[in-house]
Amino acid sequence: MATILAIDDDADILSLLSRTLQKDGHLVTTALSPDTIETETLNRFDLILLDVMMPGTDGFAFCRKIRDMVDCPILFLTAKTLESDVTIGFALGADDYIKKPFGTSELRARVNAHLRRESREKRHVLHISGLDFNLMAKEVTIDKQRIPLTKIEYGICEYLAQNHGQVFTKEQIYDAVFGYDAEGDSFTVAVHIKNIRAKFATYQTIPISTIWGIGYKWD
Incomplete structure (x- = not known):
């Protein structure tokens, strides 16, 4: 079981993420905006799912803010898949992209693959x-x-x-x-x-x- 933080301004997507990942026994915390997250709580999460396009603080800005605070994988959820956007995301410290719309099987596979890798290769x-x-x-x-x-x-x-x-x-x-x-x-x-x-x-x-x-x- 892993503790996962999912941030997206679409409540329906958050509900889908929560229901899907809970099937694998994960504990999922959801938020509609990065601005509601207390950064001192971030270290308790094993993986972060982060939407890119959000009002207020977007995913890129939030990733830039927290990357030095956490050592867990950060996966972007985004419809933005231009090469320049992917390059920016990885430069900011993202570990992966999941393109919207995504299937639940792909979501579970990608998330669990990153969690297994972290378990094997904990950077300490x-x-x-x-x-x-x-x-x-x-x-x-x-x-x-x-x-x-x-x-x-x-x-x-x-x-x-x-x-x-x-x-x-x-x-x-x-x-x-x-x-x-x-x-x-x-x-x-x-x-x-x-x-x-x-x-x-x-x-x-x-x-x-x-x-x-x-x-x-x-x-």
Whole structure:
């Protein structure tokens, strides 16, 4: 079972997508406009189906906005199949096109093929804030330059980045990175974050914000 987000300004198409993909056991969330989507929720989806031609924010603009926030496949649903449109879509980070009108068999086959590929070839890379997290190597790079973080500094960055937009207290960060059984002072989190910011500042980026009186979040 996969969690799928489908965005299209046609309610009938959304109903068709939901009914069809639920037959394969998938959980489908639908939206009539990208403008109603809270971007901090995107990481919970395994695949995104995205219409191109929509009023307000169109599919191309939304794909451009979110591509660095998510690592899942993005499939465009579109009647626009000119070579220039396809080129634009792939340049923005789309993984595939499904041409309207489409058959339900084709839809299920294309979606499930991408989900199987993701299962086999999980990239273990998080792209966010212009940074690349290699979750296997436990490294952060910017423009292919490795940022020299300590193990603890990396752990703090990964935890915040994977939950970007959420605010965590020093105690929550300490427990997540050091473990509940660790013996120490959560104040050390503030020291580590100060050092992290100094290292990121060298690359003209400081993605961790202080929320006064509460804690920290990854922007």
